[in-house]
Amino acid sequence: MKAAAEFAKRIELKQESGSLSSRDFLRLRALLMIICAASWRGTDKAGEKPKDRTSLQVLPVEGDANSWPYVLGRLIFKVFGGSKPAIRSLKLDSVHDQLPADLLECWATCFWCLHACLCARLSPGERTKIQRHILPLMEQVYRRTHLSKDELLAASITDVxxxxxxxxxxxLGIDPEALSRAHRSACERIFS
Structure with missing residues (x-):
């Protein structure tokens, strides 16, 4: 959690100075992947100890202010959410005539993480809370990348x-096919 808080502070400072770069998105992607690696599909309720949980999997799916859907959501919100999103201050080298592959890979990781939050096995009450926060954020992320529907469905995104x-x-207890369908459905809904 400390790394996520430090990253959020770094993004604030970079946003204020207008110096957010593609390297910051590499850091975001790395941090999102670390959070996923530290997450698990269960809760910390007494008696719920699946044998395949490792000592590194410390973030439960629910029942904690730092459950992994909330941690992922807060981190992605820091870059893409709100009325003044940090992504607006992203500075790209004008050398490229297209977006760098590492930036597309970061965005694909963000899409995956948001859909993972929505596809997670949650109690009905927790699902309602997660949807209330993640669904609007997901639309902001899809729109603020300025990718077209075709680009969002291209192999450069879907392979990641x-x-x-x-x-x-x-x-994380997620059905990969359900997540892929959710991404395609979001593209259809947002760009229809």
Whole structure:
């Protein structure tokens, strides 16, 4: 949690100085992946100790202010959310005539993380809370990347999302196919 808080502070400072760069998005992607690695599909309720949980998996799916859907959501919100999102101060080198691959990979990681929050096995009450925060944020993220529907559905995005599913879906208790369908559905809904 300390790393996430420090990253959020760094983003604030970079936003104020107008110096947010693609390197900051590499850091965001790395941090999101670390959070996913530290997450698990269960809660810390007494008696719930799946045998495949490791000592590194410290973030439960719910029942804690720092459950992984909230941690991921807060981190992504820091960059993409609100009325003055940090992404607006992103400075890209004018050398490229297209977006750098590492930036697209970061955005794909953000999309995956948001859908993971929505596809997680949550109690009905927790699902309602997560949806209330994540659904509007997801639309902001999709729109603020300025990618077209075709770009969002291109292999440059979906391959990264599939890789995230291979790496993290089982530990988080997420159905990879449901997550892929959710991404396609979001693209249809947002860009219809």
């Amino acid at each position: 999302m599939d890789g995230m599913s291979i790496q993290y879906a089982d530990r």
